[in-house]
Amino acid sequence: VSDSATHDDFAEFVRVNWTALMRMGIAVSGSRTEAEDLVQGALTAAYPRWNKIRPDQALAYVRRAMFNLNISRWRRHRGSELSVAEPPERATPAGTGAVDDRLSLLPLVRDLPPKQRAVLVLRYLCDLSDAEIAETLGIGLSTVRTQAMRALAALRAAHPDPSRSLALTTATTEELR
Amino acid sequence: MNDDNLDAELRREFDAIFVPYDAMRAQHMIDRATHDGLTGSRTWARPLAAAAAVLVVAGGGAALAATHSSPHHLPAGGPSSPDPTYRVLPPNTPVPTPSCTTLADARILCGSTPSEAPATPRTPRSTAPTPTIAPSGPVQTTTPSGPVQTMTPSGPVQTTTPSTPTGSPTPAGPETTSR
Numbered sequence: 067v068s069d070s071a072t073h074d075d076f077a078e079f080v081r082v083n084w085t086a087l088m089r090m091g092i093a094v095s096g097s098r099t100e101a102e103d104l105v106q107g108a109l110t111a112a113y114p115r116w117n118k119i120r121p122d123q124a125l126a127y128v129r130r131a132m133f134n135l136n137i138s139r140w141r142r143h144r145g146s147e148l149s150v151a152e153p154p155e156r157a158t159p160a161g162t163g164a165v166d167d168r169l170s171l172l173p174l175v176r177d178l179p180p181k182q183r184a185v186l187v188l189r190y191l192c193d194l195s196d197a198e199i200a201e202t203l204g205i206g207l208s209t210v211r212t213q214a215m216r217a218l219a220a221l222r223a224a225h226p227d228p229s230r231s232l233a234l235t236t237a238t239t240e241e242l243r
Numbered sequence: 244m245n246d247d248n249l250d251a252e253l254r255r256e257f258d259a260i261f262v263p264y265d266a267m268r269a270q271h272m273i274d275r276a277t278h279d280g281l282t283g284s285r286t287w288a289r290p291l292a293a294a295a296a297v298l299v300v301a302g303g304g305a306a307l308a309a310t311h312s313s314p315h316h317l318p319a320g321g322p323s324s325p326d327p328t329y330r331v332l333p334p335n336t337p338v339p340t341p342s343c344t345t346l347a348d349a350r351i352l353c354g355s356t357p358s359e360a361p362a363t364p365r366t367p368r369s370t371a372p373t374p375t376i377a378p379s380g381p382v383q384t385t386t387p388s389g390p391v392q393t394m395t396p397s398g399p400v401q402t403t404t405p406s407t408p409t410g411s412p413t414p415a416g417p418e419t420t421s422r
Contacts, residue, residue: 073277089261190250
């Protein structure tokens with residue numbers, strides 16, 4: 067494969083998957099700026115090995131590179147302040163608690179450890195099975211299930227029942243009418 | 244919250260992340276990835292190279308110092324030194340030193356072969372003493388009628404012929420005295 071063909075193939079892959087990679091980066095990191103850094107770092111790491119990466123494994127390779135980068139960044143900046151482009155979403159308690167509770171789930175996800183975050187993103191955003199998540203992250207199947215269980219438990223403890231929130235929202239709307 | 248509700252909520256929130264396609268941004272990422280990937284400008288490469296260079300220089304200096312250090316000097320630690328190149332003798336042990344007390348010993352030690360020259364005929368007046376060899380330096384013995392023999396423990400036996408007295412039956416050629 068010539069360099070030109072490799073470059074064209076790589077560029078086509080980026081154009082096709084750019085939106086999905088950016089969405090995953092935002093879900094994992096919590097900001098667009100950090101998502102761009104993650105995608106850029108993963109693509110930079112993948113390009114020199116692009117000839118050796120099978121086409122059907124390219125997306126998994128880049129995803130894995132993104133999650134590894136995110137874990138490295140989290141370790142490096144753990145305990146220090148992170149600069150983000152926009153302030154994180156926080157619930158406002160003024161009269162719209164049910165709706166705000168429903169909106170506050172993503173910030174709770176971003177407060178999870180990076181590996182738990184990665185498992186949730188791959189499962190609920192990318193719709194991967196546990197086996198595919200294990201292969202993507204390079205961890206065992208039992209580890210995937212353990213991380214998912216802990217992440218869901220943490221979210222369940224920090225988040226009220228959305229069914230109750232939905233019922234409250236409906237009742238409030240009917241009362242306003 | 245049960246698992247089904249939480250799963251549905253998570254899917255809904257992740258699906259709500261909307262990122263419009265930005266062609267310029269994507270192309271910029273492609274260009275940067277290809278440039279950085281080809282030039283290999285990684286953040287860890289330069290510190291690693293610097294550390295390797297320091298190790299090479301330090302290792303070379305240590306090897307050079309070890310090569311130039313004399314193995315006969317005992318270290319400051321004395322006999323307890325674990326260095327196998329230093330042979331530590333017990334106290335009051337006589338140190339064997341090469342000694343040359345005879346000419347044969349000197350020849351053996353110095354690697355010289357016995358001379359094939361004939362023996363010097365001795366004159367009745369000859370009182371030439373037996374050549375001796377001192378380990379510390381050459382000894383020059385002069386006979387009135389014979390050659391001067393100078394023997395050193397570290398070199399071959401040299402014989403020079405001085406001016407002989409008139410009427411002496413000493414041959415003209417160089418001679419050595421063998422015992």
